[in-house]
Amino acid sequence: MAATDWIQIGRMDDLARMDTPVHRLDARAKAVVTFVFIGVVMSFPRHAISSLTPLLLYPVALVSLGRIPVRYLARKILIAAPFALVIGIFNPLLDREPVAAIGPVAISGGWVSFGSIMFRFLLTVGAALALVACTGMNRLGAGLERLGVPRVFVVQLLFLYRYLFVVSDQAAKMKRSAEIRSSGRPLRLRFYGSMIGHLLLRSMDRAERVYRAMVARGFDGEVRLLRPSAFRWSDAVFVIGWVLLFVSARAWNLADGFGRLITGGSL
Amino acid sequence: MSHHVVEVRDLSFAYPDGTEALKGVSFRIEHGAAVALIGGNGAGKSTLLLHLNGYLPTRRGEVLIGDTLLTRETAALARRAIGMVFQDPDDQLFMPTVAEDVAFGPLNAGLPPDQAEQRVASALARVGMAHLRDRPPYRLSAGEKRAVAIATVLAMSPDILLLDEPSSNLDPRGRRRLIDLLRSFEHTRMIATHDLELVVEVCSRVIVLDGGRIVADGPTRDILNDEALMLAHALERPHILRHSHPH
Numbered sequence: 001m002a003a004t005d006w007i008q009i010g011r012m013d014d015l016a017r018m019d020t021p022v023h024r025l026d027a028r029a030k031a032v033v034t035f036v037f038i039g040v041v042m043s044f045p046r047h048a049i050s051s052l053t054p055l056l057l058y059p060v061a062l063v064s065l066g067r068i069p070v071r072y073l074a075r076k077i078l079i080a081a082p083f084a085l086v087i088g089i090f091n092p093l094l095d096r097e098p099v100a101a102i103g104p105v106a107i108s109g110g111w112v113s114f115g116s117i118m119f120r121f122l123l124t125v126g127a128a129l130a131l132v133a134c135t136g137m138n139r140l141g142a143g144l145e146r147l148g149v150p151r152v153f154v155v156q157l158l159f160l161y162r163y164l165f166v167v168s169d170q171a172a173k174m175k176r177s178a179e180i181r182s183s184g185r186p187l188r189l190r191f192y193g194s195m196i197g198h199l200l201l202r203s204m205d206r207a208e209r210v211y212r213a214m215v216a217r218g219f220d221g222e223v224r225l226l227r228p229s230a231f232r233w234s235d236a237v238f239v240i241g242w243v244l245l246f247v248s249a250r251a252w253n254l255a256d257g258f259g260r261l262i263t264g265g266s267l
Numbered sequence: 268m269s270h271h272v273v274e275v276r277d278l279s280f281a282y283p284d285g286t287e288a289l290k291g292v293s294f295r296i297e298h299g300a301a302v303a304l305i306g307g308n309g310a311g312k313s314t315l316l317l318h319l320n321g322y323l324p325t326r327r328g329e330v331l332i333g334d335t336l337l338t339r340e341t342a343a344l345a346r347r348a349i350g351m352v353f354q355d356p357d358d359q360l361f362m363p364t365v366a367e368d369v370a371f372g373p374l375n376a377g378l379p380p381d382q383a384e385q386r387v388a389s390a391l392a393r394v395g396m397a398h399l400r401d402r403p404p405y406r407l408s409a410g411e412k413r414a415v416a417i418a419t420v421l422a423m424s425p426d427i428l429l430l431d432e433p434s435s436n437l438d439p440r441g442r443r444r445l446i447d448l449l450r451s452f453e454h455t456r457m458i459a460t461h462d463l464e465l466v467v468e469v470c471s472r473v474i475v476l477d478g479g480r481i482v483a484d485g486p487t488r489d490i491l492n493d494e495a496l497m498l499a500h501a502l503e504r505p506h507i508l509r510h511s512h513p514h
Contacts (some may be wrong), residue, residue, distance in 0.1 A: 010405075010406060013403055013406070017401070109469065138363035138364060138367075138403075140361070158362075158363055159361065161363070162361055162362075162363065162403075162404075162405065163361075165405040166357050166405065206357075206358060209353065209355065209358040210361050211357050212353070212358070213315070213324055213351075213353050213359040213361070214361065214371075215346075216320050216322065216346060216349075216350075216351045216353075217346075217371055217372035217375060217419065217420070217423060218343070218346060218347070218372055218375035218376050218423070219371075219375055220375060221509050224371075224374035224375065231448075234278060
């Protein structure tokens, strides 16, 4: 199990079972704050970097109060990094107008917006992963449902999460058995094509069997969840506090203001 | 307590591709009996079990669960009396945590959450897995998964248990626990398996299936000791019987 759990999602569940002030917050509160956070981060103008820095506070707070290992989280963020790179990489080519200079080196607008994209990526993906790590997929699902997200989506999400392990385990086994018979040569692309095909067919078979097992226990199309959780005052304070911070960070450049405050003067 | 009885009359079934999986199967299982369903691969064991819980429609022949004739309309009702433990626990444990998985059936049956919770606690305690209630099912060992899968079914307080290959993939200790558990049940039980030693310990009666037909039906020791019969139908005489002597 551990060897095939290549992206170590299982560890997320271990983290989610810890007991810290952040873990004790209601899933809905954390989900709402994280969504607002992502929205606010996305709404900044494209050259924003310094004005985004105060927003680092949210993921950092989740990580440190939730006692989430930074190294583990960083590795998870790196897995998703190529997607952001692909989105941002053309900006330096397309936008070559210099907007700033460090000594003799002129920095083009493209590089600044590229930096901004990567920074936003770090903020949003970091916050989302920290959310899952300090809430757990199950509670998050239940929270989303109570926030009014359609049950079909929530159930799909939970099933996806549940069977990710089974399917990735199957994939790892197929790859291993192919490697054993490949006499040390690297596996060809054709193998991966047929592996994906097999995984699809097996998943369809499994879907049939899972459905059978659900029907056998009286499934009628509606998934009912146990799990009453209470929204307390601390949750409300959590939501209001963070949202206020995000909104003011969006409205004013807090980093700039803070800099002026301590240097005691105008630019 | 006639509703713990299972009766099958002249049941036949062909899959859409034309494979005839069952050809005129008939038997009756009395209340509280433990019956083994044995036979080689493709003999029709799983197909038969899927008829008994109403998943496959009865097209030719009849299935009676208690006094109820199984039809499309009565299938949902009959399923309340029947608990089916599937071959692969990963198919059966689909909820995010063990407790929620065990609660799935009771909640579907319309129990309020607090009563469902009681069912969860007692079913998990019954199989000795109460300590796992908040764990995600995919992190359990094969033996734990199997025990929890059985608990998901017990939580629905069925009258009849159907088990498909319950001892597959278990280590000897897990298998031993399973056997003790199965012996301790008072439910009417039907166990499809290749594990003939388990059959000797748990079941008093054996039905041998081959090519969709019942080729033998009788007391466990008589059937399993019939070496010619066993070998003719992809089976063997279990060791445990070779070395045991009547006292």
